[in-house]
Amino acid sequence: MDSTDKKKILISPVTRIEGHAKITLQLDDQGNVEDAFFHVNEFRGFEKFCEGRMFTEMPIITPRICGICPVSHSIASVKACEMIQGIQPTYTGDLLRRLIHLGQNISSHALSFFHLSSPDFLLGYDSDPVKRNIIGLAENHKEIAVSGIRLRKFGQEISERITGKKIHISGIAPGGMAYPLTEENRLALLAWIPEAKKTVKLGLDIIKKFMDENREMVESFAISPTLYLGLVGPNGEHEIYDGNLRFIDTDGTILEDQLNPAKYLDVIAERSVEWSYLKYPYYKPFGFDKGFYRVGPLARLNVASKMKTPEAQKEFENFKSINSGKPVHGTFYFHYTRLIEALGSVEEAEIILNDPEITSDKIQTLGRWNNPVGIGCSEAPRGTLFHHYITDDTGKLTKVNLLIATGQNNPSMNRSVLEVAKQYIKGTDIKEGMINRVESTIRCYDPCLSCSTHAIGKMPMVIEMKDRNGNLLKTFQRSY
């Protein structure tokens, strides 16, 4: 395909200033969208600069990959360290880590839903972009905005009450935890549970009402089938902290089950592409072209046989009925599944906070270097995350490989953008709401790369359409 004779649209959101994502839409001669390129515009080089450092530094360094899911990095990292050391965490240490991880899942999902996405549902995709954010939401729906802010606060407070810090905490250590949970803090966290549950249910009401009223959009919004990957527990139950890998195909047939994450290289490969700093992972047995798979809340609920807690299970059954038990492919359902997970996370946090061992001081086992290789895995809010370390016999890292959750959704995000752009953008007459829909496709996946600054602001952007000689035909600019 000769791209030089095609018209191109470049969507450069705030992300340009965030430095993190852009979209190029390529038009054919009739002005229809022909292809889309999702550019992830960020690279920091962790895999290189960690070389030569001690493996025990990794649980402190790697959370700095992401300010939204730092706990998942810590968890994957300490698991890799524990494999190198050949040790297991204590019961209480493990439970505390699980609790902190649930907290992060709650706060991250709250951010995605209430701060970033609910303004679209409550104010409208075509509403004034200046107001289409959490602050604009507070003007019209103050109670909902404040509830969402407080749900996120609850998740963050779990980390703070155990480790003294909300983001980039220290204390998650190989062998368990470095800090215990005090009785006073346990009670303070437990007191949050009813409010947190109520807010998640409020979110579920909002999304279900929106889905009912916009059935046609929901059912047609980036619906191409993919494979799915997620961790599951020993009985196939939904799991975000521990467990083994399960891959399913587009019909729900299980391709891999109870696969130890340490064998991830048997099933996953990735390819670097010219147009993005984010690589394109794929399911190895199916190859690059057919091996599209997705991770994250939608994937985890598609692969799981059941939830672990009663109220989440009830919603899960409702979700499963959407496609008669088969995988649900509609990208919009990421929102719904995210809230079902948030509900399960609040319920599980309550169970853990009531465990008599949670305030025990037996929080850490110790070990030295024993094995050269460590592979750790956790389910970040956005999907399955792998840390792979190779060390020399002094414990120094000689090779590091990180397979990040958002990366695995990259090929599908690219395709979803194309599908939605084809559906909503025709020719050069572009309305702001159309662009918002294209962006909202990406928001469904809640990728780390577009998160934080969108949280409180709008996304001004420029779309440029160019002819074959690179001359500007038309500029579309979202106004302030």
Added chain:
Amino acid sequence: MAKKKIATVWLGGCSGCHMSLLDIDERILDVAALADIVKCPIVDGKDLPEVDITLVEGSVTSDEHFHEILHIRKQSKAVVALGDCAVMTNITGMRNYFNLKDVVDTAYVNAISNDKEGTIPNHPALLKLNEKVVPLQEVIDVDFVIPGCPPDADTIFYVLFEFLNDRIPNLSDVKKLKYG
């Protein structure tokens, strides 16, 4: 008093500082009462209005960041370096010990999960990485610095609130003020 304008920008960093900003929780509405959060500038000129304060997270790692930070300086009465990456490059600057080609090749050519058919990212829409990562003050004059990885939410709120009330914040009294 006219409502002030604030912008926040994320350069080469992890977004943790912005998350810490969100950790001011309900107080974001207090900030919104005093100022319009004119979220973030498109670099090319007219779109970023003149603002009173810009909080900048992250280091300068690329050509795009370099132009952005110059533009932000021009448009902002006060530029605040938010967090360790902006102040002294922190983790983002750890790649400075290696040459850039090695860093890029490690991810895009030699990673153990890579297949053999990939290509190193190189596209007009992508930023061009600089050989070395630098903190903000190597490129522009910075008016105020908040250290921390990330800075504590209370500190961020205090600084914002003081600026919005036309006072210079005094960090010597702030708890939890530290690098890392």
